[in-house]
Amino acid sequence: MSLSLIIPNSPIFSPKKVPSIFCKSDGSSFSSSPRTNGSQQPPSSPLSLSLSSPKSSLPISSTPQSPSSPLKSPLSIRVPKKQLLFGTDVAPVKRKRPGRIEIPTSMAVQLGFAAETPRGEEEVQVEEEGYSVYCKRGRRGKMEDRYSAAVNLNGDPKQAFFGVYDGHGNSKAAEFVAKNLDKKVMEEVSKTGEDAIDGAIRDAYLFTDMDFLKEDVGGGTCCVTAMIRKGDLFVSNAGDCRAVLSRNGVAEALTNDHHPSREDERDRIEALGGYVDCCHGVWRIQSSLAVSRAIGDKHLKQWVIAEPETKMLKIKPECEFLILASDGLWNKVTNQEAVDLVRPFCVGLDKPKPFSACKKLAELSSWRGSFDDISVMVVQLQHFLF
Structure with a gap:
């Protein structure tokens, strides 16, 4: 892999000789590599940063970009498309689709x-x-x-x-x-x-x-x-x-639902020394439970009774x-x-x-x-x- 930084108008580099993968060359085709296949190498410069790895061609987009699309930055970074950060103007990373969930x-x-x-x-x-x-x-x-x-x-x-x-x-x-x-x-x-x-x-x-x-x-x-x-x-x-x-x-x-907001339930709770208040739009016993009858709830058993109402x-x-x-x-x-x-x-x-x-x-x-x-x-x- 090769990573290069190119400074426009450099006296050492000529954009015509070193085409970018983000720009069209001659208005019709892309170059897949910033270097030619010949043995000639461009002169080194303190303004050029190159990181080398085993030789391989850089992947490019299969969909040509518009020749009129201007570069957003004077710096052109040659990295594979999959390594570009999400949100860039050139090649956003594709997010992996989550597993399907059966809901409307x-x-x-x-x-x-x-x-x-x-x-x-x-x-x-x-x-x-x-x-x-x-x-x-x-x-x-x-x-x-x-x-x-x-x-x-x-x-x-x-x-x-x-x-x-x-x-x-x-x-x-x-x-x-x-x-x-x-x-x-x-x-x-x-x-x-x-x-x-x-x-x-x-x-x-x-x-x-x-x-x-x-x-x-x-x-x-x-x-x-x-x-x-x-x-x-x-x-x-x-x-x-x-x-x-x-x-x-x-x-x-x-x-009939047993809620603390029911008048008879509220009276029963208050008669036993408890209180009912409204927390974020919901009536609760002791600012805690939103029902006034249930099996269990040991910490509120004095007010939350298990006695049911039955209809035949x-x-x-x-x-x-x-x-x-x-x-x-x-x-x-x-x-x-x-x-x-x-x-x-x-x-x-x-x-x-x-x-x-x-x-x-x-x-x-x-x-x-x-x-x-x-x-x-x-x-x-x-x-x-x-």
Whole structure:
């Protein structure tokens, strides 16, 4: 490789005799070397700097430049094109294209996001008879959402338990609850009569919370669960995971989010000696947590309770499907929008496609700018009609 600095108008060098690779010679062709193939060498000069390496021809651009393009500097540096610094006027370095990520083009333009993670950590896909689940990792760190599903309970195909859990702080609480809450609910329900099932579910939540706190690992999780039993649907929640029913295409929220901004929740917290304030537009307990109920959160347990709110209803023919999802969905998609998107995949088809609906919902929320984990479960209620 040869590197030379040429000073215009030098009495020693003549530009006509030493053509540059950046200029056309005779208006028609480039010279690939600053020296001829003959044995004659140009005289040395203190103004000429030459660095030598094994002889090789210098690469040049395959696309001729305009003969009218002026040099930007009186100094011409002969180096291979790939060694030129990015941002020069002559030959910018080509950036290596990043790996492809399967997201909508419009989303990439709007959000400018191009992260790449192992697929196993990025999403969860489940498609089973009667329900489907899709979980998509957000852009804040590791996936902290979890889900649970138990069908054919006690050998009865019309009994089932489903849950979506949105962890915060870490995924430990969500993992613990996903493994244990359904069993605890079934255990408590078996001890009581049909008229006290909501109380049994409440006890199961509280016992699960107590068991997790004994683990002493920190973190917490919001929960939304649905138990189907003898044609009845019991929906419970603690936190801001939400359950939405489609009743002949009309969205019906079956849960109320537990936020510190709720008047009854704020009154409860303040009565216990806590306080609620707004931090950067978000209402929080003790300037910390943005939900007022959850399993875990030992450091805030005095105010953040695990007691759920439960609603029971009969599954009727007009009850089409149930959507259980974390706030990663609901922060960007309204209840009715979710029902409108899912319905064409689940109603009026010989072969419903609830999994496709779950994935479409998650993609919509992500496209609208959600940075949180997004977990969506669709339960086809007609499958459990008693």
